Amino acid sequence: MSAPGLQGLRPWVIQRVTAVYLALFTIYFALALLVNHPFNENNWQQWVAWPVNNIALLLFIVALLWHVWIGIRDVILDYLPNVVARLLALTLVAAVLLGSGFWSLKALVMVLVK
Amino acid sequence: MSAQDTRPFFLNLIKIHLPVTGVVSIFHRISGVVLFLSIPFFAYLLDLSVQDSSGFQQAADLLALPLVKLVLAILIASLVHHFYAGIRFLLTDFDIGLQKASSIKAAWLVIAAELITLVVILAGVCL
Numbered sequence: 624m625s626a627p628g629l630q631g632l633r634p635w636v637i638q639r640v641t642a643v644y645l646a647l648f649t650i651y652f653a654l655a656l657l658v659n660h661p662f663n664e665n666n667w668q669q670w671v672a673w674p675v676n677n678i679a680l681l682l683f684i685v686a687l688l689w690h691v692w693i694g695i696r697d698v699i700l701d702y703l704p705n706v707v708a709r710l711l712a713l714t715l716v717a718a719v720l721l722g723s724g725f726w727s728l729k730a731l732v733m734v735l736v737k
Numbered sequence: 738m739s740a741q742d743t744r745p746f747f748l749n750l751i752k753i754h755l756p757v758t759g760v761v762s763i764f765h766r767i768s769g770v771v772l773f774l775s776i777p778f779f780a781y782l783l784d785l786s787v788q789d790s791s792g793f794q795q796a797a798d799l800l801a802l803p804l805v806k807l808v809l810a811i812l813i814a815s816l817v818h819h820f821y822a823g824i825r826f827l828l829t830d831f832d833i834g835l836q837k838a839s840s841i842k843a844a845w846l847v848i849a850a851e852l853i854t855l856v857v858i859l860a861g862v863c864l
Contacts, residue, residue, distance in 0.1 A: 687776075
């Protein structure tokens with residue numbers, strides 16, 4: 624069962640590197656929720672628009688989607704032996720992730736130009 | 738399967754007794770899938786919350802709905818578990834907590850850290 628691009632060391636490393644960033648960002652965001660509690664319209668939008676946070680969020684979205692892609696891909700390869708079912712599931716997941724990714728990126732850019 | 742084959746055929750989830758390390762592991766996977774499913778919702782929420790004045794309020798109103806709060810509670814529990822179990826798996830990559838005794842200890846540590854975190858969050862939300 625060889626599927627080019629679907630196995631190997633590289634995704635394994637990416638999954639772990641992204642995991643570290645996601646964990647750090649999670650702590651940072653939890654602290655931000657605590658410090659700014661309760662977020663209102665103004666300080667939330669300022670928080671997102673602040674360049675450091677905007678870039679951190681951008682990296683978070685990229686890291687998250689990459690991490691999720693590898694993880695869900697592994698789940699699909701484990702439980703769906705049928706090639707057609709795999710292809711359908713992987714395509715659906717990719718579409719959901721890309722759609723959500725571009726949607727979030729749009730929000731990050733919009734908050735800057737607003 | 739031959740008539741003499743008396744090996745147990747354990748697909749009965751109630752009869753399978755996973756060790757604690759296995760429990761932490763399968764819930765790492767389940768929580769990962771659950772968190773994946775929530776991504777479109779949070780993309781929507783982020784987009785809504787940074788739009789003009791009514792957007793943030795709409796997002797806040799949405800998060801105040803009882804059903805959404807319930808989903809949010811499940812997602813927070815999933816995130817907390819995925820976070821601690823993930824740290825444990827990262828450490829096992831560096832051969833930390835890989836032996837049988839220490840891996841069991843680490844799995845219990847994940848559960849303990851998770852429960853403490855959830856209690857702290859719950860207290861923070863309620864107080």
